[in-house]
Amino acid sequence: MDSLFEKLNLVLKGRVLIDEPLMRHTTWRVGGPADFFLVPQSRRELSAVLAILGEAGVPWEVIGAGSNLLVRDGGIRGAVIHTGGLRRWSRRGDGRIRAEAGLPLTTLIRESAALGFSGLEMLAGIPGTVGGAVAMNAGAGGQEMAGVVEEMILAGPGAEEPWSAAECAFAYRSCTLPADRIVAEVSLRFTPDDPEALQEEIARRLIHRRAAQGVGGPNAGSVFKNPPGEQAWKLVERAGMRGASQGGVRVSEKHANFIVNDGRGRAGDILTLMEKIRQAVLAKTGIELESEVRILGEE
């Protein structure tokens, strides 16, 4: 363990945390500790870290802003790689932008609109990173990441490789990536538009989001995927679960597909409430809700 720590620390120059509580890194503010919490500051460091972990046979997970994550209270054995240090981006000719995985989506959307690049303005206000948004095929208002991603660079043990949008097989809130790879950089192609009109659209989206989703506490956005032809929040409401609570968490009165933590909630409370909602919706409508949030870690 010591020599693994030393190897990681040498590459990351001190940015190796031990037993780091993941509640500090998820928007729900729940989640137990990660054995190792690693914060590479460059793609070179990222590949080097993956090589060390691979040689040592240490399992790992990657997280961005933790805005679509439920980490169980037992935390994560092995390593968690946080992409927050990978934030470079540059404009390419022809309406293209290259962005590293840890760049906040809000920065990408603001900067692309200022350049007169349309394609992601409807996603304004989604609190994730570029890498997390690609992995989830994040979307809103008729736009999604799949509409702009052209290709990407995946980091693997000691090396990088290109991966095309076609290989991603984007679908509703999902994208196919090899299990042992991390999105390091994404190349995005936009459509030209008027910068002022784009900025106005972003402002409208932010107002709309605040009105519809200002739920007043830590949350992870929509908990369940919309089943085909249905809206998850309506099903939760029909099942009488709006306002239902468990321990320190409750279904938002404002948006029935959001679960809000009052600050005392634990991952176990959220999992129990999610199961109660699933059972209530199944009993009422015959529809099985599927989690949109990714669930990681040990009980």
Ligand SMILES: Cc1cc2nc3c(=O)[nH]c(=O)nc-3n(C[C@H](O)[C@H](O)[C@H](O)COP(=O)(O)OP(=O)(O)OC[C@H]3O[C@@H](n4cnc5c(N)ncnc54)[C@H](O)[C@@H]3O)c2cc1C
């Ligand atoms: C208030 C609120 C509103 C939201 N609204 C929306 C919305 O309108 N539409 C929508 O689609 N989502 C929405 N979300 C959910 C969430 O913000 C998005 O899914 C976001 O794109 C997740 O990005 P992240 O960086 O937080 O990913 P994380 O939550 O950190 O990770 C999500 C998944 O992506 C994987 N991942 C992260 N980074 C990488 C990487 N570099 N390479 C490979 N895999 C990676 C993780 O392993 C995990 O499986 C909302 C969330 C909140 C809290």
